Amino acid sequence: NAGVTQTPKFQVLKTGQSMTLQCAQDMNHNSMYWYRQDPGMGLRLIYYSASEGTTDKGEVPNGYNVSRLNKREFSLRLESAAPSQTSVYFCASSERLGQGRTEAFFGQGTRLTVV
């Protein structure tokens, strides 16, 4: 089972360039998330999609946009990359299980460097 697949795995951008990080899950989960992880810090939520057709801001949404293309896919776009967006980006998906357990499954991450 593939689980959560992110592309690309590595990317170097120049300041001001744009790019889209792709994420797809094959677990039929309703909810999907984008996090960023900076050195020595935990994951911070950028945007999430509780279900197909909805998206909401997380803790650090500035400079990003998202699209929930369908139930499987949730993309993250940087319109004008800045060095402060250098980070490792993780996509995740989850489904509320019995008794409220919400286990999130994470992709392998995209290491983005903005120079």
Next chain:
Amino acid sequence: GESVGLHLPTLSVQEGDNSIINCAYSNSASDYFIWYKQESGKGPQFIIDIRSNMDKRQGQRVTVLLNKTVKHLSLQIAATQPGDSAVYFCAESPNTGGFKTIFGAGTRLFVKA
């Protein structure tokens, strides 16, 4: 604001010993807590969770303890193995929907052979 933090950034234990990783949280409204393990170059993986109406939950070699009085969460790993070496994150959510989960900074566990 709300935060999830850890008492120790690194923990080194001898193989076979028990490990205890601690976490403090500040949001009394949080009612769902999760421990994740992150190995180098990989995304976090779910280890165990606990809801606020519980004090203790056990899994395979892992136990999570929740003390709501002092807003403290701990992860105990029995008979620690080299494969347990990783960064461990606690995370909290204000509801069991898991949205806007807040992660702590992580504790790196080193297991000495």
